[in-house]
Amino acid sequence: MDKTTTMSEAIARYVADGATVALEGFTHLIPTAAGHEIIRQRRRGLTVVRMTPDIVTDQMIAADCVAKVVGAFVGNSSAGSLGELRRRVEAGTLELEECSHYGMICRYLAGAQRLPFYPLRSYAGSDLPRVNPGLRKVVSPYPGPDGGEPEQVYVVPPVHPDVTIIHAQRADRRGNVQIWGLTGIQAEAVYAARHAVAVVEEVVDDAVVRADPNRTAVPAHAIDAVVACPHGAHPSFAQGYYDRDNAFYRRWAGISKDPERLKAWLEEYVLGTRDHAEYVAKLAADGTWDRLAVGSAPSGSIDYGRRLRKEHP
Amino acid sequence: MDKTTTMSEAIARYVADGATVALEGFTHLIPTAAGHEIIRQRRRGLTVVRMTPDIVTDQMIAADCVAKVVGAFVGNSSAGSLGELRRRVEAGTLELEECSHYGMICRYLAGAQRLPFYPLRSYAGSDLPRVNPGLRKVVSPYPGPDGGEPEQVYVVPPVHPDVTIIHAQRADRRGNVQIWGLTGIQAEAVYAARHAVAVVEEVVDDAVVRADPNRTAVPAHAIDAVVACPHGAHPSFAQGYYDRDNAFYRRWAGISKDPERLKAWLEEYVLGTRDHAEYVAKLAADGTWDRLAVGSAPSGSIDYGRRLRKEHP
Amino acid sequence: MDRLRPPPAEGAPVNTANPATSSELLAAVASRELAGMRMVFAGIGLPTLAVSLADLTVAPGLEIVYESGVCGAHPSHLPETIADAVLITGAEAVLPMASLFGYVLQGGRIDVAFLGAAQIDRYGNLNSSVIGPWERPAVRLPGSGGAVEVMANAGEVFVVMRRHDPRSFVAELDFCTSPGPDRARADGGRPRGRGVTRVITDLGILSRAGDGAGEELTLTAVHPGVTAERVRAATGWDLKVADALATTAPPTDQELRLLREDIDPDRVYLR
């Protein structure tokens, strides 16, 4: 089954107003282009789930797409603040459901594994459970490690996004998604969701994927749509394809600090482009892609082996 | 730090009488050669932890190394019975702590994650919790999915082997272990353990491993010893190196059914060989390795990319 | 009974010159039950044949998932185990077992799974652990493996039993390894699926819709030449018989040709 489609169709089909949308990719392979298309299609009232809500989340908030953010680190990487997110949280006009990196990971794990809760050794003594009533305690049914009192640990509830959108280096048409470099939390976020969209740098032949099945981070059975979108993770990076645009991360602190400048940026780069191809062409003009181009560092090939005889060994 | 050593030294150092020893590898990459060396060194009173105790476990039991087996499937794959294990369990002379595949996976997960318990959706209504008091229930602290009664789920306790032994295709001298094909539960079993030994088909140069970091299933920081031992997984297989010896699996049903024949087999093939190299040479004589040889099916190479400029992009 | 599938429409009459073996019948009957399914969890042997046949007939695009972690296998040879090297080379994905069991199986992505057992009772509870008491068994069997999680998490379960006899179809299990949903709910569980909905044997087909409490397996079809009484005599409990008892359609020429020529030409599992 061929699941390839356009970004526009994938967003129209899988992201409805009011939906819970997970956008995952930890620093690497952030699905920015998908976020931009959500802005272009003027979705409203979304709950955005993202371990590290960053630039694309800030842009979606500024474009009035977002009612609520679920996350663990709401910063512009180490390059300053997310201006719009800060303004709205400080003004009390954006709902924030906050835990921690591992808390988010465990929420995806619980979602993917259809568990009512997932235990972790965080939060004891933290103020986070006070502001997030989802962080609760469970008492172990086993004696403590010293044979004494049973331990109690915090647990987090599952998250089940309506759709998870990830970016990846490549996929086949059926939706077998291959990722290398940082693989983050993408597989768990996909399995936790009702639907999943994979945006990829390249759609490749089945034979490419099947030559290296261990490279498949998400199998086709968990993917609903495949969208080819080169440079779709900018300003984040795609290992082996293009580098991170650190200069843009630094610039975002300034752009987002000023609501007018932020609005103008959105008008020019997102609402003013028809699709990501236009955005890419626009950035090409100032040499972005030359600046972010990378050289080659091949992985080398391993051998999966092939049975030589007809009969079983 | 160079962690390479001989099998004999690795077993002498990390497997003490009475120890809890996990041997992992699901069908693929079973650390048979390590089990044989445990037999040669005449260890006693071991608790063997293995999701699917099979031929090598049966051999260790027959050699009187094992006091207790912790596992989920005590069969000779689909090729019949494990004669010695059956005899002893049926006679009541071997302790068996039994759960299920996912139960074992979750016990390793709990061990690796230093959790007091791990929840799963198995066991409700099964007789397994009656015979394994380690399988207990926890009530979720959240309302049920319909807003009603909180769910209750079973949990399993962690397992913390004194040592986990795995087999893999290759590692560097520091102990970065690379596996392809079925990766099973090896990483979790290693992280659950106090110590870990990686037996590999080949020790390779650092550069080979570092060319493809995503292929590393277990990083060096979790490995104490690296043992080069070609064909060390026979009669199981090593993807890309040699095929599974299905004929031997079928023969084992007959060998193990007869205690005298089993004893003679151990004398000849394990106690009668100084090390695995002798065992390999012995099997070469009847054409085993020719029969199990595999052809080539290369994975192809992917590109990790290399920064081209000195400055940050 | 609405879910008892007819053979594919294009099926011609049986090739009486070379009649179907029992294995071929079981494989063909099981394959028809897979119509409309998308994700199957299967072991090796007859289920492999049934799934391969269904993929070529009533359920194109059907995907087998193996508990070893293999998804989208394209094997060069008929696999001998669920972890056979030929399942890995050329596969679309190989998952770690924690992901396979956690995300795919417990995650609720399996429509139907095949299980075997040494004993089955009228509710489709299964024993694959011991004959006799667990503590001191007369026969120690392999045990659950993943069966208890398959039963708890698959949408429904098909059981294929090559031999229908009272030692296997019992009034009381010696040990319940893999409980159906009734037993699970009585213990506070919330099983995802409907438990065993089909038992395909050498005599016929037992069915449960799996949507009511206390629902028993009912004989819904007999193979050609088999009577309901013979099946009841081979069953260790008072087996219910459907009012509209069907006779299974034997394998069609197309089904036989696919099984014999394309799927298992060396008759590895068609023994």
Place this chain on the structure above:
Amino acid sequence: MDRLRPPPAEGAPVNTANPATSSELLAAVASRELAGMRMVFAGIGLPTLAVSLADLTVAPGLEIVYESGVCGAHPSHLPETIADAVLITGAEAVLPMASLFGYVLQGGRIDVAFLGAAQIDRYGNLNSSVIGPWERPAVRLPGSGGAVEVMANAGEVFVVMRRHDPRSFVAELDFCTSPGPDRARADGGRPRGRGVTRVITDLGILSRAGDGAGEELTLTAVHPGVTAERVRAATGWDLKVADALATTAPPTDQELRLLREDIDPDRVYLR
């Protein structure tokens, strides 16, 4: 005080012709504290420099683990983020984040971790979430990220603060993001580690052995030219001062040379 490390023995006197900057001092002092450590969990910036320097001096073989999943990085360039592409190419392993946080960090394999914070109190509890009330903050900060799990699971925690002032060293946190072991135990937790054992600032070093309840951070060393009173004035609580207050040894020539020529020649973090 036994754990306050002297500089490496081969250290020559400071190169007064080109005196150490504050960053160089912080990096050198922090690096000495890493003697004997094996596994460090670190972010980017000064911790990177400290760990790199320690690897070349007091702790050969020291391994940094990044929360992005990278183990055994061999970067071609100084990384700008914990997920920089140059950390991945040529690394020994890249773990999924669930494994990194679950098996490596919570699994208890980290000897020491570096954390930053907006506020720290006398027990080493940290706030990286908000200034003002959480519900309507005066300043919304990035939040925990992985800090709460690092504090709960690392053997001990080093905090590097470039600016020692009463706005950061507070009597009462506005919000406790990452609690030390006392707070964790009071809430029923069993933290693995000792919490914050070193706070390295532009003025000196605050220490906790981290093995007793209610134990406070104590000023154990001041940088050359800094008095205990100045540090106390820059601290928002009544800071204890060690009887045997030390003066930190400034960076040695060797340390400076390694930092300036080998580790950060472009002065990316040595700003």
